[in-house]
Amino acid sequence: MSRRVDTLVVGAGYAGAVMAERLASDGRQVLVVDRRPHIAGNAFDHPDAAGVLIHPYGPHIFHTNAPQVVAYLSRFTEWRPYEHRVRAVVKGMLLPIPINRTTVNRFFGLDLARDEVANFLAAKAVPIARQRTAADVVLGTVGQELYEAFFRGYTRKQWGVDPSELDSSVTARVPTRVDDEDRYFTDSFQAMPLGGYTRMFEAMLDHPNITVHLGVDFAEIRKEVRYGQLVYTGPIDEYFGYRYGRLPYRSLRFQHVTLNTTQHQPVAVVNYPSPDVPYTRITEFKHLTGQHHAKTSICFEYPSATGDPYYPVPRPENAALYARYRALADATPNVVFVGRLATYRYYNMDQVVGQALATHRRMTERLRADQGDGAIVAIPAAPLTS
Ligand code: FAD
Numbered sequence: 001m002s003r004r005v006d007t008l009v010v011g012a013g014y015a016g017a018v019m020a021e022r023l024a025s026d027g028r029q030v031l032v033v034d035r036r037p038h039i040a041g042n043a044f045d046h047p048d049a050a051g052v053l054i055h056p057y058g059p060h061i062f063h064t065n066a067p068q069v070v071a072y073l074s075r076f077t078e079w080r081p082y083e084h085r086v087r088a089v090v091k092g093m094l095l096p097i098p099i100n101r102t103t104v105n106r107f108f109g110l111d112l113a114r115d116e117v118a119n120f121l122a123a124k125a126v127p128i129a130r131q132r133t134a135a136d137v138v139l140g141t142v143g144q145e146l147y148e149a150f151f152r153g154y155t156r157k158q159w160g161v162d163p164s165e166l167d168s169s170v171t172a173r174v175p176t177r178v179d180d181e182d183r184y185f186t187d188s189f190q191a192m193p194l195g196g197y198t199r200m201f202e203a204m205l206d207h208p209n210i211t212v213h214l215g216v217d218f219a220e221i222r223k224e225v226r227y228g229q230l231v232y233t234g235p236i237d238e239y240f241g242y243r244y245g246r247l248p249y250r251s252l253r254f255q256h257v258t259l260n261t262t263q264h265q266p267v268a269v270v271n272y273p274s275p276d277v278p279y280t281r282i283t284e285f286k287h288l289t290g291q292h293h294a295k296t297s298i299c300f301e302y303p304s305a306t307g308d309p310y311y312p313v314p315r316p317e318n319a320a321l322y323a324r325y326r327a328l329a330d331a332t333p334n335v336v337f338v339g340r341l342a343t344y345r346y347y348n349m350d351q352v353v354g355q356a357l358a359t360h361r362r363m364t365e366r367l368r369a370d371q372g373d374g375a376i377v378a379i380p381a382a383p384l385t386s
Pocket residue numbers: 010011012013014015016033034035036040041042043057058059060061062063216217218219233234235252310311338339340341347348349350352
């Protein structure tokens with residue numbers, strides 16, 4: 001273990017890897033630790049026992065509208081074009097989700113044209129003056145029947161609470177369409193790293209100024225390593241010893257299965273919104289990766305209140321608790337909090353990359369302002385703490 005570094009980065013996921021790479025490129029000596037035995041955080045992928053490339057922490061699909069994020073990551077990977085499509089099992093049928101013209105027609109047994117679908121849904125929509133909750137957004141757009149069939153059961157399973165107790169942002173992630181568009185995302189850039197996520201992270205962390213130690217918890221080494229600055233990407237409440245109580249996180253149990261068949265389902269992800277099915281969705285990884293293999297590997301997601309913290313839970317009381325931790329973070333010198341867990345945000349991968357790049361930019365600008373206009377060759381380390 002290096003005993004003295006410019007920057008200690010806790011976490012080797014997107015937030016940690018981007019910060020480490022940027023600071024190392026500025027000339028800083030960076031030590032990255034992660035308590036897991038691998039890099040890439042929740043985006044980690046690896047071949048399973050059968051040799052099928054899987055995502056052990058559930059399906060990760062890269063999509064973004066941010067050209068600067070694509071430009072940055074493209075330094076570490078080539079891409080394989082991939083457009084994500086999802087179906088939901090409803091009334092014994094496999095229907096497109098997000099809800100589109102096909103979904104409406106098949107669900108209600110109709111044959112409506114595009115403008116007729118818009119009118120039909122407008123008539124179904126429940127009038128809600130201010131769409132505040134995750135239930136409001138769906139009810140106010142597609143009405144009671146589609147809400148109950150596609151969203152209520154899924155959301156109750158996924159989050160362990162009724163949609164009426166979650167922020168509108170949760171279900172607002174899934175649009176409603178009146179045409180035949182059946183891609184899950186319409187972002188300008190949709191692709192998967194050609195060699196997988198782990199390979200991309202290996203390239204990001206492959207820098208002479210970066211050392212990575214895996215299977216190491218920050219709590220074990222915080223007294224051992226001397227660092228000028230800390231970049232922390234773990235849960236913010238954990239950093240502060242749960243001083244104000246625990247921030248709620250939702251977890252998942254993943255059941256991975258390899259099947260002796262080339263294909264299990266027609267698209268990468270099939271959702272199961274029914275309350276009678278204990279899992280929320282099944283992913284078949286070969287659709288995502290384009291891998292050819294005689295077998296196929298799939299993954300069931302069972303939501304859980306306990307386990308690794310995967311999802312911050314967007315609701316007002318949690319935002320209020322996070323704000324108290326945020327105030328502590330703002331008053332903690334030489335520690336930068338970045339990422340989905342450290343800033344308690346339901347962020348996609350590209351948003352975390354964008355957040356980390358912006359954080360690094362602000363750090364650089366602050367130093368430039370402190371030191372005058374001269375170009376910065378290497379960022380000097382802040383005073384060492386032990
Ligand atoms: P993480 O990836 O969680 O990395 C944080 C790392 O810090 C972890 O490896 C953890 O072990 C380590 N750590 C924490 N505390 C400590 C400590 N005390 N000491 C040492 N190490 C520590 N995004 C998309 O864009 N597309 C998708 O399709 C998508 N699908 C998802 C599916 C699931 C099931 C989940 C859970 C998330 C999904 N995401 C998706 C979101 C994506 O995973 C995150 O945006 C991204 O991984 C967050 O990166 P991060 O670095 O902030 O956090």
